[in-house]
Amino acid sequence: MVLDKETRLYEIEKALRESAEPISGDSLAKTFSVSRQVIVQDISLLRAKNIPIHSTNRGYYMDAPKGFRRTFKSHHRDDEITKELNLIVDLGAIVEDVYVEHRIYGKIAATLNVQSRKDVKHFMDDIYHSVSTPLNNITNGYHFHTVFAKDEETLNEVEAALAEAGFLVPEEPFKEEA
CATH class of the missing domain: 1.10.10.10 (Winged helix-like DNA-binding domain superfamily/Winged helix DNA-binding domain)
Known part of the structure; x- marks a missing residue:
């Protein structure tokens, strides 16, 4: 491979x-x-x-970190990336990665390990000073994050904050084709 x-x-x-x-x-x-x-x-x-x-x-x-992970599907504009990441880290969670599900190429992923506002700033500086664009651009702003937290309560708070900000995309239930 x-x-x-x-x-x-x-x-x-x-x-x-x-x-x-x-x-x-x-x-x-x-x-x-x-x-x-x-x-x-x-x-x-x-x-x-x-x-x-x-x-x-x-x-x-x-070392296997002791805690919980949850994947969140998000959608927003590029100028809202900082707000999304800060919402997550301010609640004490870690944004482990970002990935998109492309209809032709499949899953395209990148490790982030963003744990603080300082990490968010460094990540955004890298984006702003690069010729590349954020990964979510290839899927019109839709993307996923794997988020790690020490407890489920923190993940629930992250989910609520993302929903309140209008970033969270609710997962649709599977529908069997007729």
Whole structure:
């Protein structure tokens, strides 16, 4: 499976987060069709984003954070990204990622790990000083965030705040086609 760097970083982090045991660099290299050296560089990039990846002689692993995750579907304009992220972090939650579901390309994701207003500012500075546009632009403002919090109550507060701000897109129940 050949992935672009950002998608590969997201998938490596996800694999480590979901694994109960360490994953060797060779195994990651084989999974993502890259060299072991590329995996070492990717792990360094993830650590630079404050992702707690540990190394042992058996491979890489992450401590499983104790808490809860929920995925929220959002919709807003680009000039409302800061407000959305600040709503979440101000309630004590972490925005782990952003992804879109594209009808042709499928899921396109990026790791954020935004936990504070300072992180939001850095993220927005990166967007403003880049030739790239926010990921949600390819789906007309629709996107998803995986949000982590220490308790369900915080996630409920995040959901209420996003709904009150008009950002939350209610999930439609599955309808069987006739």
